[in-house]
Amino acid sequence: MSEPTRAAAPAGAAPAPATDTGGTDGGAATPPGDRRWHEAFARIVSGGWAVSLGAVVLAILAGSVMIAFTDEAVQESAGYFFARPADTFAAIGQAVGGAYAALFRGAVWNYEADSFAAAVRPLTQSLTYATPLIAAGLGVAVAFRAGMFNIGGQGQLLVSAAAAGWVGFAFDLPVGLHLVVAVVVGILAGALWAGIAGLLKAATGAHEVIVTIMLNYIAFYLLSYLLATPGLLQAPGSANPKTPAMAETAVMPGLLGDRYNLHVGFLLVLGAVVLVWWLLNRSSLGFGFRALGENAHAARVAGIDVRRTTVLAMGVAGALVGLAGTTQVLGLITTGFGADIDAGVGFDAITVALLGGSSPVGVLLAGILFGAFKAGGSSMQALEGVPIEIVLVVQSLIVLFIAAPPLVRAVFRLPQPGGRARRRPGRGATGTPTSQEVAA
Amino acid sequence: MKLELRGITKRFGALVANDHIDLTVEPGQIHCLLGENGAGKSTLMNVLYGLYQADEGEILLDGREQHFAGPGDAMAAGIGMVHQHFMLIPVFTVAENVMLGHEQTRAGGRLDLDAARSRVREIADRFGFHVDPDALVEDLPVGVQQRVEIIKALSRDARVLVFDEPTAVLTPQETDELMAIMRQLKESGAAIVFITHKLREVREVADRITVVRRGAVVGEASPTASDAELASLMVGRAVELTVQKDDAVPAGRGLEVRNLEVTDARGTVLVDDVSFEVRGGEILVVAGVQGNGQTELAEALAGLAEHVRGSVRLDGDELVGRNVRQVLDAGVGFVPEDRNEDGLVGTFSVADNLVLNRTDGPPFVRSGALQLRARDAFAREKVEEFDIRTQGIDTPVGRLSGGNQQKVVLARELSRELRLLVAAQPTRGVDVGSIEFIHKRIVETRDAGVPVVVVSTELDEAVALGDRILVMYRGRVVGIVPATTPRDQLGLMMAGIAPGTEGEAA
Numbered sequence: 001m002s003e004p005t006r007a008a009a010p011a012g013a014a015p016a017p018a019t020d021t022g023g024t025d026g027g028a029a030t031p032p033g034d035r036r037w038h039e040a041f042a043r044i045v046s047g048g049w050a051v052s053l054g055a056v057v058l059a060i061l062a063g064s065v066m067i068a069f070t071d072e073a074v075q076e077s078a079g080y081f082f083a084r085p086a087d088t089f090a091a092i093g094q095a096v097g098g099a100y101a102a103l104f105r106g107a108v109w110n111y112e113a114d115s116f117a118a119a120v121r122p123l124t125q126s127l128t129y130a131t132p133l134i135a136a137g138l139g140v141a142v143a144f145r146a147g148m149f150n151i152g153g154q155g156q157l158l159v160s161a162a163a164a165g166w167v168g169f170a171f172d173l174p175v176g177l178h179l180v181v182a183v184v185v186g187i188l189a190g191a192l193w194a195g196i197a198g199l200l201k202a203a204t205g206a207h208e209v210i211v212t213i214m215l216n217y218i219a220f221y222l223l224s225y226l227l228a229t230p231g232l233l234q235a236p237g238s239a240n241p242k243t244p245a246m247a248e249t250a251v252m253p254g255l256l257g258d259r260y261n262l263h264v265g266f267l268l269v270l271g272a273v274v275l276v277w278w279l280l281n282r283s284s285l286g287f288g289f290r291a292l293g294e295n296a297h298a299a300r301v302a303g304i305d306v307r308r309t310t311v312l313a314m315g316v317a318g319a320l321v322g323l324a325g326t327t328q329v330l331g332l333i334t335t336g337f338g339a340d341i342d343a344g345v346g347f348d349a350i351t352v353a354l355l356g357g358s359s360p361v362g363v364l365l366a367g368i369l370f371g372a373f374k375a376g377g378s379s380m381q382a383l384e385g386v387p388i389e390i391v392l393v394v395q396s397l398i399v400l401f402i403a404a405p406p407l408v409r410a411v412f413r414l415p416q417p418g419g420r421a422r423r424r425p426g427r428g429a430t431g432t433p434t435s436q437e438v439a440a
Numbered sequence: 441m442k443l444e445l446r447g448i449t450k451r452f453g454a455l456v457a458n459d460h461i462d463l464t465v466e467p468g469q470i471h472c473l474l475g476e477n478g479a480g481k482s483t484l485m486n487v488l489y490g491l492y493q494a495d496e497g498e499i500l501l502d503g504r505e506q507h508f509a510g511p512g513d514a515m516a517a518g519i520g521m522v523h524q525h526f527m528l529i530p531v532f533t534v535a536e537n538v539m540l541g542h543e544q545t546r547a548g549g550r551l552d553l554d555a556a557r558s559r560v561r562e563i564a565d566r567f568g569f570h571v572d573p574d575a576l577v578e579d580l581p582v583g584v585q586q587r588v589e590i591i592k593a594l595s596r597d598a599r600v601l602v603f604d605e606p607t608a609v610l611t612p613q614e615t616d617e618l619m620a621i622m623r624q625l626k627e628s629g630a631a632i633v634f635i636t637h638k639l640r641e642v643r644e645v646a647d648r649i650t651v652v653r654r655g656a657v658v659g660e661a662s663p664t665a666s667d668a669e670l671a672s673l674m675v676g677r678a679v680e681l682t683v684q685k686d687d688a689v690p691a692g693r694g695l696e697v698r699n700l701e702v703t704d705a706r707g708t709v710l711v712d713d714v715s716f717e718v719r720g721g722e723i724l725v726v727a728g729v730q731g732n733g734q735t736e737l738a739e740a741l742a743g744l745a746e747h748v749r750g751s752v753r754l755d756g757d758e759l760v761g762r763n764v765r766q767v768l769d770a771g772v773g774f775v776p777e778d779r780n781e782d783g784l785v786g787t788f789s790v791a792d793n794l795v796l797n798r799t800d801g802p803p804f805v806r807s808g809a810l811q812l813r814a815r816d817a818f819a820r821e822k823v824e825e826f827d828i829r830t831q832g833i834d835t836p837v838g839r840l841s842g843g844n845q846q847k848v849v850l851a852r853e854l855s856r857e858l859r860l861l862v863a864a865q866p867t868r869g870v871d872v873g874s875i876e877f878i879h880k881r882i883v884e885t886r887d888a889g890v891p892v893v894v895v896s897t898e899l900d901e902a903v904a905l906g907d908r909i910l911v912m913y914r915g916r917v918v919g920i921v922p923a924t925t926p927r928d929q930l931g932l933m934m935a936g937i938a939p940g941t942e943g944e945a946a
Contacts, residue, residue, distance in 0.1 A: 042787075282809055282810050282812075283808050283809055284805040284809070284810055287792070287799050288799065290788075291785050291788070291796065294785045294787050294788065295784070295785045295786065298781070298783060298785050298796065299785070300744070300782075301744060301764065301776055301782045301783065301797075302764075302797035303765035303767075303769075303797045304799075305765065
C-alpha cells in the first residue's frame, strides 16, 4: 500500500500562527492576512454613527481651511498679518462663513428668496440629487453587508440606464405601464450586470473588486458604442453620441409640479430604503447575506449555500444601483443621455454607503447629505467664487476619515470599539490570534 | 537566573487579565503555572516577554528591574520562550531558523551559516537532541520542531525558559521526551516556567505549582497534590473528572463509513481509506494527535469536505454527494472544532446563532420572513435549558465565554431531530464547569439512541467519554479499541503503532 503523499503530517508541519491550537490545520484555514483584511473591512463598512458624524465634521473643518487658503482676500490680508492680524481673521471668517452660507442657501433653504416656493427650491434640488445616490448607496451597502465590495456601481448604473432608456424611448406603451416596464427593465439590467460579478466570484473565486471594476469599463465602452451607432441607442438624424428624448409616457412624474425637479423616483427610493431594511433585518435571505458577510465559514457550516447567496447578494445590489440608473434617465435627465449619465453616482455611492455605515437609514441620511453637497456646491461657486472642487475634496476627506476610524476616534475621544482585546478572557483557545494572546 | 514578577497587573478595558500577580522562579527549578484556558497565564507570559506592557508591577531578573519594550529586549535579557505555535519558518533549514533575528554575517553581508550550524550542533549535542542543522523545518516531525524552538531559545543564552502549553500538539511519547528535556534543562541551571492545564504533566515535572484563576494567583500547590485537589484549585470548586455513564446499549443501524477518502484541492490525501461503524446509542471517539485527519473526517461526515470518495451511510441513506443543507436535513448534528470560525457568527446575537442553520423553513422562517417571536421564545428556552450565561438573548455571541459559546452551538445542534451527532473537540477552550455539562449532554444524546462521533485529541476525554476509541494516524485508522484499553497502548497507537491484538489495523 502506498503511503499517502505527505498526508496530514502529524499536527500539520507548520501550523499557521493565526490558527489557534492548530484549530484549522485543514484546507479551510483562513490565512492570517485574509482574516486581518476581513476585520479591517468589517470595521470600515460599519464604523458606527459617531465615526460618520466625526468624519463629516472633520472634513468640513478641513474644507474650511482650504476655502480660507484659496480666498484672495485672505491671501492679501495675510501679507500684512503681523501688522494687522485682525484683518486676516476677519477675511478668513468672511470667506469661510460666506462659502458655507452659500452652500446652505444652495442646498437647504434660500433665505434671500422672495417667496416660499423659491426658498424651498434648493431643498427639493438636494433631494433630487440624493435620489440616485441613495439607491446606488443601498446597492453598495447590501454588498458590503454580504461581505463584498461592489465597485461596479458605475457599470451597473450605465447598463441599467441604457436598458431603461431604450424601453423609455423606443417602445410605445400605454401611460403607466410604459414607466413600470421601463423601471423594471432598468432594475433587471442592473441586477444582471452585477450578477455576472457574483456568478464569477461564486463559480471561480474571482475577486469581485477586480471583476466589477472591469465590468465598469465594459459597460462604459459598450454604452459608448451603442450611443455612437445609428439604429441602436443613438438619436436618429443626430451625429452626437446621445439618445433621443424619453417618451412622455415613460417619464417619472414630478412630485411637486413642474417648477421643481423632484420626481416620483424619490418615492421609489424611499420605498427601496424600507425594502432593504426589511430584507436585511427581517428576511431569511438577508439573514443569509449578513451571515455570509460576517463569517462565511460559519454560514457554510450552517447549510447556507454560499455560492447562491453570493450571486443573489450581488444581484440585489445591482438591482438597487439599477434603480438609480432608471431615476437618472427617466426622472432627472429625460431629454436623452450620453455615456456620462452616471455623473459619478456609481462611485459616490461607495462613499454614501460607507458614511451610512451600510445601514439603510444611514444610507438615506448620507445620500441626502451628498445630494445637498451637490446642490450647494454649485451655488457656492456661483455666489462666492469658491471652486466646486472644494466640495469634492470634502467628500473625499469624508471617505478618508471613515477609512481611518482610529484617527477620528482619537480626535473626538470616542471609545475604541469593544474590540478583541476587551473580550472576556474565557473566549478560550479557539479564538483569534489576538484573543489568544489575551486569553489562556 | 532568578526571575521575579511582582504585582503584575494588566487590564484590557474593564477586564483585569492579570491582577497583582506575584511569581518567583528560581534557577534550577521547574515552576508550573496552572490554570484554565482564559485564566490569564498567556497574558502574564506576554507581559514577561515584552509583548504587552504591564499597567502595574515590575519584572526582576536576579534582583534587577527590567523594562522590556519588546521581545527583543526580553531575549537580550536572557528570557526565551517556546510558543504553543512554533515561530519557525517552514521552508528554512534548522540552522537558518535558529540564526533568524540575530544573523551573524561575514564580510560583504554574507550570512555565516557555518557558525549557525555549529551552534545548533553544539547545543544539540549538549542535550542529546538528534537534529540535523540542514534539515528543512517543514520535513521534521512536530516533536523535533519543538526542539528546534528550544535550541533557538538556548542559542541566545536564555537562562529563563518559558514553555507555553508545549504538549498540546505532542503524542504521549513525545510529551514524555519533552519532560525529560525539561528536567535536563533544569539540571543545567535554567529557570523554567511551564504553562499548562494538564494535571498529569504538572505532577510529573513541577517543583513548584502556582495556580491562576481569573487573572489572580489563587494559591500554591505541592507536586504531590492529587488531581482532584489541583482541579478544584483551578476552578474554585470540586470537579468531577470522570463522566458518569452506563454501558452503551447499541441498537439500530446508525452510521456506516466505508472506504472513506478525503483529499484537499491539491490531491493530498487527508483521510485515507477509513471504515468504521457507530450504532445508535454508542459513542465512538476519534482520537489522535492534532492534524492526523480527524478534522477532515468530521467535516466529511458533515458534508463539508469537497473531495470525498467512499461511502457514508446513515440508517442506510447515503450522505456522500449531498450538500451541507441536505446533510443537516438528514439529521446530522455537527459541533465544529473551531466554533469561532465555523460554528458561530460572533457579531450575531445569541438568538440568531441558535437558529443559524434553521433559517430555511418553519418554524423560524415563513414565506421568506424571519419569525422573530418564535426565534426569541426558542432562544429563551434554550438559554435556560443549557444554562447559557449571557446578559440576554440579544447579546452578541462573541462576548460570551468559550464555554457558553460552546453551549450555544450544542443547544442549536441538540435541539434538532438528530440521527447522528458529530462533535469535534467539543470541550476545547471550555472551562471545567462547562466541560462537565457538555459531556453530560453528549451522553444523554447517546442514551436517547443517537449514534455519536466525538473527535478529541485529549486522551483523558477520549477514555472518559468513549464507548470505543478509533485512533487515527496520518489519515489512516490505526485501530478501533474499547475505551478500557490501557493508556500506554493508546499512546503507542497515536504514534502510529498498531496494536498487536484486535482492531482493524491499517
